[in-house]
Amino acid sequence: MYERREITTQERIQQQAYCEKVKAHIAGRPHYALVDTYGCQQNESDSEILRGWLVQCGYELTADEDKADLIAVNTCAVREHAEKRVLGNVGALGHNKAKKPDLIVCVGGCMTQQPTVRERIRKSYRVVDLVFGPHEVWQFPELLLKTMERRGRRGSKSRLIAAEPSEGVVAEDLPRQRDSAVKAWLSIMNGCDNFCSYCIVPYVRGRERSRHPADIEAEARQLVEAGYKDITLLGQNVNSYGKGLDEGVDFPDLLARLDAIPGDYVLRFMTSHPKDATEKLFKVMADSEHCAHHIHLPLQSGSDRILKEMNRHYDRAKYLEKVALARRYMPDLVLTTDIIVGFPGETEADFEDTLSLVNEVRYDAMFTFIYSPRPGTPAAEMPDPVTRAEKQVWFDRLLDAANRISAEKHAAYVGGTVRVLVDGETGQTPYNLSARTKGGRLVHLAGDPALVGKFLDAKITDSTTWALYGQLV
Ligand code: SAH
Ligand code: SF4
Numbered sequence: 230m231y232e233r234r235e236i237t238t239q240e241r242i243q244q245q246a247y248c249e250k251v252k253a254h255i256a257g258r259p260h261y262a263l264v265d266t267y268g269c270q271q272n273e274s275d276s277e278i279l280r281g282w283l284v285q286c287g288y289e290l291t292a293d294e295d296k297a298d299l300i301a302v303n304t305c306a307v308r309e310h311a312e313k314r315v316l317g318n319v320g321a322l323g324h325n326k327a328k329k330p331d332l333i334v335c336v337g338g339c340m341t342q343q344p345t346v347r348e349r350i351r352k353s354y355r356v357v358d359l360v361f362g363p364h365e366v367w368q369f370p371e372l373l374l375k376t377m378e379r380r381g382r383r384g385s386k387s388r389l390i391a392a393e394p395s396e397g398v399v400a401e402d403l404p405r406q407r408d409s410a411v412k413a414w415l416s417i418m419n420g421c422d423n424f425c426s427y428c429i430v431p432y433v434r435g436r437e438r439s440r441h442p443a444d445i446e447a448e449a450r451q452l453v454e455a456g457y458k459d460i461t462l463l464g465q466n467v468n469s470y471g472k473g474l475d476e477g478v479d480f481p482d483l484l485a486r487l488d489a490i491p492g493d494y495v496l497r498f499m500t501s502h503p504k505d506a507t508e509k510l511f512k513v514m515a516d517s518e519h520c521a522h523h524i525h526l527p528l529q530s531g532s533d534r535i536l537k538e539m540n541r542h543y544d545r546a547k548y549l550e551k552v553a554l555a556r557r558y559m560p561d562l563v564l565t566t567d568i569i570v571g572f573p574g575e576t577e578a579d580f581e582d583t584l585s586l587v588n589e590v591r592y593d594a595m596f597t598f599i600y601s602p603r604p605g606t607p608a609a610e611m612p613d614p615v616t617r618a619e620k621q622v623w624f625d626r627l628l629d630a631a632n633r634i635s636a637e638k639h640a641a642y643v644g645g646t647v648r649v650l651v652d653g654e655t656g657q658t659p660y661n662l663s664a665r666t667k668g669g670r671l672v673h674l675a676g677d678p679a680l681v682g683k684f685l686d687a688k689i690t691d692s693t694t695w696a697l698y699g700q701l702v
């Protein structure tokens with residue numbers, strides 16, 4: 230049985246004390262730290278906490294590997310490709326350590342939740358000093374201090390410190406170095422209970438646990454007051470928010486509560502499992518002042534047979550019904566999705582079902598993946614006779630459809646005027662600013678960098694598959 234473990238104020242203050250001890254260890258000259266992030270927004274959010282702790286420990290942040298005295302790699306396990314890339318990059322840090330023997334290398338994130346990966350790191354990646362999982366981010370200062378103390382001890386053979394794997398942690402009030410002054414992640418829950426048969430996330434992120442609504446609201450208020458304009462609520466399946474809490478709130482309730490915070494800002498969320506996206510949600514979104522009319526509704530497959538094998542708990546008809554309902558409430562809805570091609574046992578006919586659904590729904594953007602077997606998941610045990618080359622052909626056909634549709638949808642914006650939030654600089658000319666429509670479409674603009682963080686009207690003059698181009702009006 231899963232146990233929820235709320236970190237106490239006492240425990241958090243204890244971590245603060247460890248920060249002071251780390252600070253003492255590195256006193257004397259400036260020390261630099263780099264955090265390298267792979268994977269999804271949950272990991273981006275965790276990396277902001279890691280950076281927050283590192284700053285409290287006295288480090289300055291850097292993007293320069295050669296300058297870094299500490300490198301933390303926040304890993305992702307969702308596909309084999311991601312894992313290989315991470316391990317390759319961790320191995321390459323051996324060169325950095327040869328030049329700088331005092332370099333501290335930390336590996337965190339979802340990969341390290343797998344015992345086999347920990348074992349592999351212990352055996353073959355001697356460059357690594359500290360391994361910890363996503364459930365141990367709250368106690369990073371303690372782990373870092375241990376690492377420093379271990380290396381101070383002469384003659385100790387194994388330098389590796391591995392955090393005791395834990396689960397079910399909910400931690401509030403951790404320090405955070407946010408990446409942007411305009412856009413903010415706001416994690417509302419952690420973990421996943423869905424166990425889609427291909428997916429590793431429930432195994433590495435643990436069971437679903439929601440933060441208390443009052444804590445989320447307090448953080449949202451702080452963000453709005455600090456001038457953040459674009460707040461994205463994060464969870465593996467935000468639609469099951471509130472399960473197990475005493476407060477009796479569901480996700481639409483939470484959304485309505487956050488929407489009531491006064492100010493000029495946009496509220497977004499990711500990700501919605503289609504089985505749990507309800508009419509109540511669409512209604513709250515449509516009636517809200519701040520909610521983006523955007524839903525990321527991962528389809529995964531358009532074939533009923535494959536959806537069943539995937540353990541998704543909806544079929545093609547139900548999915549299409551939800552899309553139609555959402556569009557009835559929000560005719561301007563921007564709809565995006567994730568699709569997996571080449572799930573074990575998928576046939577050409579199954580693939581055609583996916584393609585036809587895509588052509589029917591016409592997504593604004595699609596994230597497409599070739600199925601990657603994840604050891605320990607049920608799908609990894611299923612017979613998978615289709616070759617990689619055949620899957621690649623399907624994948625390319627799907628990508629062509631996705632690109633064609635998204636180019637057509639973007640072209641329809643040209644000539645119109647849309648309200649956008651200018652969210653950053655691109656470093657390019659003449660389109661030196663990037664902006665987002667409320668639905669989340671990317672718009673390139675030319676203008677004064679002082680406009681970053683402002684909501685403005687832009688006339689769309691041009692478009693590509695990936696983005697819109699416009700002029701401020
Ligand atoms: N919780 C989110 C998604 C998390 S993973 C959700 O349910 O939507 C992001 C995407 O990666 C998934 O939507 C899926 O399309 C893809 N994915 C997950 N496991 C995969 C695997 N084993 N192979 C290929 N793609 C996978
Ligand atoms: Fe993975 Fe499914 Fe959970 Fe998404 S809902 S994280 S795809 S198990």
Ligand code: F3S
Pocket residue numbers: 267268269270271272304305306307339340429430433434
């Ligand atoms: Fe990857 Fe972990 Fe996110 S496996 S996709 S970083 S939850």
